[in-house]
Amino acid sequence: MTRLRRCFVCAADMLAPSGRHLTFSDGRRRRFPLACGSCGVLLDGQADTSRCRAHLSAALAGEVFVSDGQAEYGLDLYTLRIAATRFGRGVRPLDAAGRADLLHPHAERAARAGLYDLDGVQMPPVSLGLLCRPSELGGMLAGLPDWADDVAILLDAEAAPPRVVAVPGFRDGAVRVAARPLSENFAAQRNALQAMARHPWMLQLDADERLAPAAGRLLPALAALAEAGAVRSIGLARENRVDGILADVFPDVQYRLNRRDVTYAGRVHERPRLAGGWHESFFSLHGAIEHRLSRAHVEARSQRYEAMDPGRGRLEEAEALLRPYRD
Missing domain, CATH: 3.90.550 (Spore Coat Polysaccharide Biosynthesis Protein SpsA; Chain A)
Incomplete structure (x- = not known):
């Protein structure tokens, strides 16, 4: 088991006690005792680096991301947008509430979003x-x-x-x-x-x-x-x-x-x-x-x-x- 010194999402050495909660799609409200002060991911007290990374990778592989209320971590939509880029993916809010969550981090609503590959986007150069x-x-x-x-x-x-x-x-x-x-x-x-x-x-x-x-x-x-x-x-x-x-x-x-x-x-x-x-x-x-x-x-x-x-x-x-x- 690899316990966390750094955040499993962004690798920042900024994990600290937290009183934040997330509300999941089934209505359950869950408190997380740890949070990353950089990307904002939430963690339970027994979170393991390898398990969290494997779970997140699988969750970001499809066309829609839905937060798992049983996972050892939690994300609001703002943090999900950051986390998805690690895997070369972008996020799209599924509704008006999701769009509002992006504008007002860190929201209490657990992340739900559409997913797409960043390398498939055609945009003007930078x-x-x-x-x-x-x-x-x-x-x-x-x-x-x-x-x-x-x-x-x-x-x-x-x-x-x-x-x-x-x-x-x-x-x-x-x-x-x-x-x-x-x-x-x-x-x-x-x-x-x-x-x-x-x-x-x-x-x-x-x-x-x-x-x-x-x-x-x-x-x-x-x-x-x-x-x-x-x-x-x-x-x-x-x-x-x-x-x-x-x-x-x-x-x-x-x-x-x-x-x-x-x-x-x-x-x-x-x-x-x-x-x-x-x-x-x-x-x-x-x-x-x-x-x-x-x-x-x-x-x-x-x-x-x-x-x-x-x-x-x-x-x-x-x-x-x-x-x-x-x-």
Whole structure:
């Protein structure tokens, strides 16, 4: 038996006592003593990782998901939407009550929803935005993914308007490079990059981050899933690899897939500014951003961020990043 330290859905180390209840389709109301503070899944006191994952996988394999009142876990529809992405699936509310549940997490009604494959959704592409230094530009251009047909690159340098750069395999005008000084304000830099998007949604990555091509190809379907639920921001899990070793800071969700009109706030550890709060966001588990760091960078980063924005540098994060991942 594998008892839970991390959430069996999203792998967050955020399980905590809970007083939440779910009401199932047969009218039974059930209390769950544990909840994940990240994705919101509910657990009973004897929940087992392997059993829960196997049960959820089977439950998400068909065309309709109906919560099992006898399972060792429970989900509302908001959490189900997150959980389904782990298996490459999307959810559709079955009625008006379900649509309301998505807008008001975490609902007490146990999840019921239609299911579909994300890779079967045809939607307009997503723009790709990249932040880097001038010295990193060559490597960025050489490694552009084939799923993007609109690429905007913003350099941390003296201000310069966008210019078209020819890249083999991309149509004329698809790749543009502009520049502006970071000026110790990450949100302002991301907002300038966001404004360069030609498509309604943009994914932003930094020079030391990568997203697997298969995960990138599902981004338009995720954007469609978001649009259907009045969501404006989508987070992706991030794997921090320090000198190649996966760090204990996981899933380290980064809200980088956003509608073009969404802006960021915060000089460091910036996050999207959403008028409706976190209800206008969710995160996906279909693939993780790979973040490659060195030990020296980790040790210096938090100190630098603290100097840029006193009190918000997350000085404690350096220790966690240097600790290898454990279940």
